[in-house]
Amino acid sequence: MLEFVQIAIGGLVVGSMYAAIALGFSLIYRVTGAINLAQGGFALIAALIGYTFGVAWGWPLIVAIPAAVIATVIAGVVLARFTFVPALARLSNANVLMLTAGILTMIEGFSLVVWGSQPYATPPFSGEQPLAFGGITIPTQAFWVFGATALIIAALWFLIAETRLGKGLRACAENPAAASLMGIDVPRMTLFSFGLATLIAAIAGVIVAPSTSLQFDTGRLFTISGFVAAAIGGMASFPGAIIGGLFLGLVTQLSTAYISSLFSSAISLLILLVVLIWRPQGLIAGGVARRQDTRDDVKAAGHAAKLPAHLGWPLAALAVLVAVAIPFAVTDNGIMSSLVIAAILFMALMGLDVLMGYAGQVSLGQAGFMAIGGYTSGYLAINTEIAPALSIFAGIGVSLACALVLSVVTLRLRGLYLALATLAFGLLIDSCAVGFIDITGGPSGLVGIPSFSVAGFTFATPRAMYYLVLALDIVILLGLFGAMRSGFGRALQAIRSDQMAAAALGINTVRYKLAAFLISVTLASLAGSLYAFFFNFLAPEMVGTSRSLELVAMLIIGGESTLVGGLFGALLLTLLPVMSAPLAIYKTFASGALLVASFLHLPQGIYGVLIQLLTRLAGARGEVAAKVNPVSDRVQAS
Amino acid sequence: MSAIDTQSQANETAMLSVRGLAKSFGGLKAINDVSFDVRPGEVTALIGPNGAGKTTVFNLVTNILARDAGRVVFAGRDLANLSPVEIANLGLVRTFQSARVFPGMTAIENVMVGGHRLGRHSLAGQALWLWRAREEERRTRQRAGEMLELVGLSGFAGMHATELPMGAQKLLEVVRALMAQPKLLCLDEPAAGLNDTETQELANLLRAIRKLGIPVLVVEHNMSLVMNVADRVVVIDSGAIIATGTPAEVQNNNRVIEAYLGKEDHGAS
Numbered sequence A: 001m002l003e004f005v006q007i008a009i010g011g012l013v014v015g016s017m018y019a020a021i022a023l024g025f026s027l028i029y030r031v032t033g034a035i036n037l038a039q040g041g042f043a044l045i046a047a048l049i050g051y052t053f054g055v056a057w058g059w060p061l062i063v064a065i066p067a068a069v070i071a072t073v074i075a076g077v078v079l080a081r082f083t084f085v086p087a088l089a090r091l092s093n094a095n096v097l098m099l100t101a102g103i104l105t106m107i108e109g110f111s112l113v114v115w116g117s118q119p120y121a122t123p124p125f126s127g128e129q130p131l132a133f134g135g136i137t138i139p140t141q142a143f144w145v146f147g148a149t150a151l152i153i154a155a156l157w158f159l160i161a162e163t164r165l166g167k168g169l170r171a172c173a174e175n176p177a178a179a180s181l182m183g184i185d186v187p188r189m190t191l192f193s194f195g196l197a198t199l200i201a202a203i204a205g206v207i208v209a210p211s212t213s214l215q216f217d218t219g220r221l222f223t224i225s226g227f228v229a230a231a232i233g234g235m236a237s238f239p240g241a242i243i244g245g246l247f248l249g250l251v252t253q254l255s256t257a258y259i260s261s262l263f264s265s266a267i268s269l270l271i272l273l274v275v276l277i278w279r280p281q282g283l284i285a286g287g288v289a290r291r292q293d294t295r296d297d298v299k300a301a302g303h304a305a306k307l308p309a310h311l312g313w314p315l316a317a318l319a320v321l322v323a324v325a326i327p328f329a330v331t332d333n334g335i336m337s338s339l340v341i342a343a344i345l346f347m348a349l350m351g352l353d354v355l356m357g358y359a360g361q362v363s364l365g366q367a368g369f370m371a372i373g374g375y376t377s378g379y380l381a382i383n384t385e386i387a388p389a390l391s392i393f394a395g396i397g398v399s400l401a402c403a404l405v406l407s408v409v410t411l412r413l414r415g416l417y418l419a420l421a422t423l424a425f426g427l428l429i430d431s432c433a434v435g436f437i438d439i440t441g442g443p444s445g446l447v448g449i450p451s452f453s454v455a456g457f458t459f460a461t462p463r464a465m466y467y468l469v470l471a472l473d474i475v476i477l478l479g480l481f482g483a484m485r486s487g488f489g490r491a492l493q494a495i496r497s498d499q500m501a502a503a504a505l506g507i508n509t510v511r512y513k514l515a516a517f518l519i520s521v522t523l524a525s526l527a528g529s530l531y532a533f534f535f536n537f538l539a540p541e542m543v544g545t546s547r548s549l550e551l552v553a554m555l556i557i558g559g560e561s562t563l564v565g566g567l568f569g570a571l572l573l574t575l576l577p578v579m580s581a582p583l584a585i586y587k588t589f590a591s592g593a594l595l596v597a598s599f600l601h602l603p604q605g606i607y608g609v610l611i612q613l614l615t616r617l618a619g620a621r622g623e624v625a626a627k628v629n630p631v632s633d634r635v636q637a638s
Numbered sequence B: 001m002s003a004i005d006t007q008s009q010a011n012e013t014a015m016l017s018v019r020g021l022a023k024s025f026g027g028l029k030a031i032n033d034v035s036f037d038v039r040p041g042e043v044t045a046l047i048g049p050n051g052a053g054k055t056t057v058f059n060l061v062t063n064i065l066a067r068d069a070g071r072v073v074f075a076g077r078d079l080a081n082l083s084p085v086e087i088a089n090l091g092l093v094r095t096f097q098s099a100r101v102f103p104g105m106t107a108i109e110n111v112m113v114g115g116h117r118l119g120r121h122s123l124a125g126q127a128l129w130l131w132r133a134r135e136e137e138r139r140t141r142q143r144a145g146e147m148l149e150l151v152g153l154s155g156f157a158g159m160h161a162t163e164l165p166m167g168a169q170k171l172l173e174v175v176r177a178l179m180a181q182p183k184l185l186c187l188d189e190p191a192a193g194l195n196d197t198e199t200q201e202l203a204n205l206l207r208a209i210r211k212l213g214i215p216v217l218v219v220e221h222n223m224s225l226v227m228n229v230a231d232r233v234v235v236i237d238s239g240a241i242i243a244t245g246t247p248a249e250v251q252n253n254n255r256v257i258e259a260y261l262g263k264e265d266h267g268a269s
C-alpha cells in the first residue's frame, strides 16, 4: 500500500507536468483551432537554458530560472510571429500541425547544435533532502511542481474568466470571424495565446527539470505526453487537459512499476487509441458540433506543380539515363550508400504522397510500417530459411493486417485527429520495437540480417543494391503515375478537397481512402524491409517517429501531389550531411527549418520551383519556335 | 398522425416523392411534416425565405443528415438506410449551396470527376496502363470536353477551377453534376452570386437539361428565374410547406406573399 501511494505521488508529479503542457495545447487549440506540437520543445528549451544560466554560468537559481522562462517566451513569440500566425491564415489545420512538427524538429536540432547529445541534470530548487511522511518520502521538488501547476491553473482560469483579454480569447475561440467583426485583433490574440502557452510550457519545463534528465530530444517526449493527455481528456477543454494529464501520469508510473517500463508508453498509447475510437472528442467534450454540410477546410488544397505535357516523357527518359549512369561517376562508397538510402526512402515517399498529397490524409506514423516490414523480414531472414523476397512479402502482409486494424480508427477521423491517431500508432510501434526484445533485439537493434538475395544472386554492394532499388522505384513510379493521372487519382484528389461533394458524385470515399492508405502502407513496408537488408541491421530509431516526421518533411520540401517531388526532398536531406561532414550536426535543424519554410514560402516544393524554371525556359524557346514555324506549333497545341 | 397518413400515399409515378419529412436541431424544429413530389421531365423549384429549411430538405433527402421521421422514395426506391454515396449512384445527384468546385484541379478534371460513377476505374488497369483503362480515360475526357462546350466553358478547360469567374464556377458545378448522367438533378441556389447574363445562361442550361428529359429540383431565391423556368413551385416557410402549384398559382397565393413580406422582401422582386 505504502509503495502504491509512493508511486502514485510520483505519477502525480509527472502528471502535473503533462497537465501543464496539455493546458497549452488546449489553449491554442481553443483560440485557433490548430495544434501546436512545438509545445514540449519550448519546455525543453526553457529547462536547458535554465541549466546553462544556473549551472554552467553559476547564476543564482532565483535569477536563472525566471530569466530562462522569459528568454523562452520571447523566442517563442518571435518564432510564432513569423511562422505559426501567418501559417494559420494560409494552411489547413492539419498542415499547421505538421508545420509545428517542423518547429519542434527545429528546436530539437537547435538544442543538438548548442547543447550536444549528452544528458543534463539540473539541481532541485530546495535541496536534495526529501521530506518523509510516515514511510512515504516525497522529494521537495514535487511540492514545487504541484504548487506551480496549481498556480498556473488558477491564473489561467482568472485570466480567461475575469479579464477583458480573456473575453477576447473566448470570442476568438467561439467564432473568429465574428470576433474580428467585433474589432478584436485575431492575429494578435493568436500570438498572445501562443505566448501564454509558451509561458506555461516554459514554467513547466524549468520546474520539472530537476526530476528528470534532459536531452536534446526530450522535448518530443514532453510534447507527446502532453498531446496524449490533452487528447484523452478532450482537446477543447481545460478541465479535460488537467484530468488527462494527471491520469496519464498515474497510468505511466503505475504501469512502469507493476508491469514493465518498456511497455509503459505502449499502454498509454493504447489508452489513447481506445479513447479515439470510443470518444474521438476526448473524455470531456467542449464546444459545439459543427454543421456538416458546410465546408470546413477551404484553405485545404493548393495547386500542385505540373510538368508541361510534351516535356514529360523526354525528361523522364533523361532522368532514368542519369540515374543509371550515376554509379559510374560516383566512386565514394559513402555517397553511393546515401543514394541507396534516398532511393529506398523515395519508395516510402511515393506511398506517403498518394496518401497525403493526393488523398489528403495526414500521416505522422508512416515509419511505423517501415518498422513492421523491416523487423518482420529481418527476423524471418535471420531465423528461418525463407527467401528474402518472400520475407518482404511476409512483412507487407503483417503491415497490411496492422493497417486494417488501425483503419478502424483512422477511417472515422479526419485532419487533426487523424494526425493524432497515426502519430500514436507510430509511437506504439516505436515502443513495441523497444519492448519486444526477443524479436526485435530491443534498443540495441536486430543484428545479423543477411543481404538481400534473389535466385542465388546477392545484392551485397551499395552499387548492386542501388540498381535493385532504382528498378523497383521506376516500376512503382510508373504504376502510380498511371493510376494518379486517371480516374483513381482524380477521385482521391476530389476527396482531398471536398469529401462531401465527392460523395455526392458517387465516389465511395471510404473505399478510396482505404485504398490509398493500403498503397502507402505496402510501400512503407517494402522500403523498411529493403532498409533492413541494406544495413544488415535494424534499430528502433532508424524507423521511429523522427523518421516519420522526416518523411513528411522530405515530401513537403520536395513537393506534394507530384509523386516525384519526394525524391528531391530525400536527396537533399540524405546527401547534404554526407557530402559535408560538418553539416551533419545541422541536419535535424535544417530539416525542420526547411519544412517550415516550404510550408510558408514554397507550397509546391523544390519540384515546383524546378518546373517553373523549366516552363519558363521552354516557354521562351517555344516563342522562338512559334515565330519560325507557327503551323507545326498550332498542330501540336490542338 | 398526418405524417403517417401521407406516408402511405407515396406517389408511384413521381421521380422523387417526399412524405412527412421532419427534423429537429436541438429544440428547433427545422423541418416539420414536409411532403412534395418531383415529377419526371419537370423542373420543380423549392423556394422560401432565408433559413426556411430548403438546404436541410436536400440534406435529408440525400441522407447527409439523418431524418427524424418521413419517407423519401426515389425512382420507386426507398432511400432509407442508404449512404449519400449509394444515393448518388442511384442517379440522384446534388450540388451544394456554397460553390464547391474541387480546388487543385482544372475545370475539365472537375467535370471528369462527375463522370466517375459511370466508369470502372480498375486500379490495376490504370497502374498497368492497360488499353482498356486508357480508353475509358480518353472517353471520359472527351465527354467532359463536350459538356464544357455545351455551356460555353471550353475556353476554361485547362484552367484551375478556382481561377474561373464565380459565374463560370457555378455553371461548372452544374455541368459536373450533369456529367454523372443523373436521373434527378438537385441544385442548391445555382444562381447565387451570378449577374443577369450569367443567370440567363443558367436558365438556358436548365431548359436544355429538361429537354434531355432529366427532372430538376432547384432551390432558388431569384424569382424571375423560378418563374421563367419552373414547371411547379413548392414554397416552404419555417420548415413547413405553405403552397404548391404552378408559378402563376403560387405567385398569387396569399400565404406566400405574407411569408415573403412578413420576413423581408427578399424574393419579392
Ligand SMILES: Nc1ncnc2c1ncn2[C@@H]1O[C@H](COP(=O)(O)OP(=O)(O)OP(=O)(O)O)[C@@H](O)[C@H]1O
Binding pocket: A290, A291, A292, A293, B025, B030, B048, B049, B050, B051, B052, B053, B054, B055, B056, B057, B097
Ligand atoms: N446541421 C445543422 N445544425 C444545426 N442547425 C441547422 C443545421 N442545418 C440547418 N440548421 C438550421 O436549420 C434552419 C434551416 O436552415 P437551412 O440551411 O435549411 O435554410 P435554407 O432555407 O437553406 O436557407 P438559405 O436560404 O439561407 O440557404 C436554420 O435555422 C439553420 O440554422
Ligand SMILES: [Mg+2]
Binding pocket: B054, B055, B056, B097
Ligand atoms: Mg440553403
